Amino acid sequence: MAEISERSMRLGTENAFVVLAQVNELIREGRDVISFCIGQPDFETPPNIKEAGIKAINGGRHGYTPSSGILELRQAVADYIMRTRSVKISPEDVVIGAGAKPFIMYSILATTDFGVGDEVIYPNPGFPIYESQIRAMGAIPVPLNVRQENNFSLDAGELDSKINKNTKLIIINSPHNPTGGSIPLHDMKEVVDVLRKNPRCWIFADEIYSQLCYDQKFVSLSQFDDLRERLILCDGASKTWAMTGWRLGFAVNQTLAPVFSKWVTNTESCASQISQWAAVEAFSGPQDHAIAMKKSFLERRDIIVELISELPGVKCLNPGGAFYIWPDVTEACNITGSKDSEHFRIRLLEEVGVAVLADIHFGTRVSENEQHIRFSYAASVEDIKSGIARIDDFLRRHI
Ligand SMILES: Cc1ncc(COP(=O)(O)O)c(C=O)c1O
Numbered sequence: 001m002a003e004i005s006e007r008s009m010r011l012g013t014e015n016a017f018v019v020l021a022q023v024n025e026l027i028r029e030g031r032d033v034i035s036f037c038i039g040q041p042d043f044e045t046p047p048n049i050k051e052a053g054i055k056a057i058n059g060g061r062h063g064y065t066p067s068s069g070i071l072e073l074r075q076a077v078a079d080y081i082m083r084t085r086s087v088k089i090s091p092e093d094v095v096i097g098a099g100a101k102p103f104i105m106y107s108i109l110a111t112t113d114f115g116v117g118d119e120v121i122y123p124n125p126g127f128p129i130y131e132s133q134i135r136a137m138g139a140i141p142v143p144l145n146v147r148q149e150n151n152f153s154l155d156a157g158e159l160d161s162k163i164n165k166n167t168k169l170i171i172i173n174s175p176h177n178p179t180g181g182s183i184p185l186h187d188m189k190e191v192v193d194v195l196r197k198n199p200r201c202w203i204f205a206d207e208i209y210s211q212l213c214y215d216q217k218f219v220s221l222s223q224f225d226d227l228r229e230r231l232i233l234c235d236g237a238s239k240t241w242a243m244t245g246w247r248l249g250f251a252v253n254q255t256l257a258p259v260f261s262k263w264v265t266n267t268e269s270c271a272s273q274i275s276q277w278a279a280v281e282a283f284s285g286p287q288d289h290a291i292a293m294k295k296s297f298l299e300r301r302d303i304i305v306e307l308i309s310e311l312p313g314v315k316c317l318n319p320g321g322a323f324y325i326w327p328d329v330t331e332a333c334n335i336t337g338s339k340d341s342e343h344f345r346i347r348l349l350e351e352v353g354v355a356v357l358a359d360i361h362f363g364t365r366v367s368e369n370e371q372h373i374r375f376s377y378a379a380s381v382e383d384i385k386s387g388i389a390r391i392d393d394f395l396r397r398h399i
Pocket of ligand 1: 177237
């Protein structure tokens with residue numbers, strides 16, 4: 001029989017999509033499910049951005065573009081980086097892609113070789129695509145734990161202990177999916193000291209939640225000038241402007257820009273031209289909608305954290321960014337006789353119709369004595385209130 005490649009067999013997935021399929025199945029069966037699964041804004045793309053996309057279609061601007069993207073957008077990205085990070089970059093160093101996600105694969109491809117022992121450090125728990133792509137590209141995944149006791153920031157000492165002569169790439173994600181943690185300036189400086197000691201390692205800064213940082217100023221790795229040469233700065237339109245389905249992201253690095261462009265030529269050819277013109281408007285047009293969405297996420301974060309902290313057996317930190325919370329449900333598992341967070345998650349879905357994700361969907365548990373689930377609070381206040389009330393009922397039935 002014809003065989004499937006080892007590379008493909010190594011591919012993981014994003015379990016949010018798997019759980020979403022379960023949720024949709026239950027809804028089709030007529031069940032009433034409140035979902036906190038999917039990591040995307042629950043808003044429509046702002047009207048001025050939609051209009052820019054429609055204008056591109058009607059103006060006949062829908063053919064291929066250069067693989068690196070239209071110059072107008074690369075310039076808009078450079079202006080956006082200046083506005084949000086006070087960092088000057090050249091549009092020449094920017095490559096546009098179909099979302100931020102493809103740059104995870106391109107960066108691993110550009111910095112490691114298959115099966116030769118190259119190592120990539122990535123956050124655990126973390127966006128599942130990191131580990132999946134590291135494995136599929138034949139590199140060795142080296143998890144770096146993101147711990148509750150560190151407020152879901154990074155421990156520079158732990159990072160230091162993971163780096164060796166085989167380390168080729170270090171992935172850092174702040175604000176962080178799935179915990180919502182964001183690395184404060186003090187911790188980031190310690191991380192940067194470790195990075196400085198290791199000048200052969202590339203750094204991938206996944207800053208897709210850069211504009212959703214609530215309690216403190218967003219700290220970008222691009223602000224440390226001496227790292228810039230080997231820093232791959234990645235961000236995009238999905239989360240800030242509610243544009244997940246438009247598929248538009250970018251990466252910035254002077255040396256790797258031509259390499260990324262070549263990978264884009266070899267894969268998607270270019271990002272959709274329509275989405276590129278819409279993104280010019282997103283990055284450079286009026287920001288009132290983006291600001292209003294952020295304000296709404298913050299209000300919802302405060303509501304969900306307050307409500308969830310009142311649940312018996314649940315502890316929840318107040319995370320500083322993105323739209324996720326990562327409550328500790330160890331005691332709630334004990335109360336309800338659930339074997340672990342995944343069993344607890346399944347019971348929430350089946351018994352009270354509340355869909356969340358479990359820690360195992362984002363890597364290996366940092367400690368078997370600590371069970372977590374993830375809520376995306378990109379949901380209506382009404383859903384947040386009734387979803388948490390259902391969990392409250394479920395828990396109190398077992399006390
Ligand atoms: C940490 C992280 N990086 C990257 C992405 C991908 O974003 P995009 O929609 O731009 O591909 C996501 C999406 O959920 C994410 O959570």
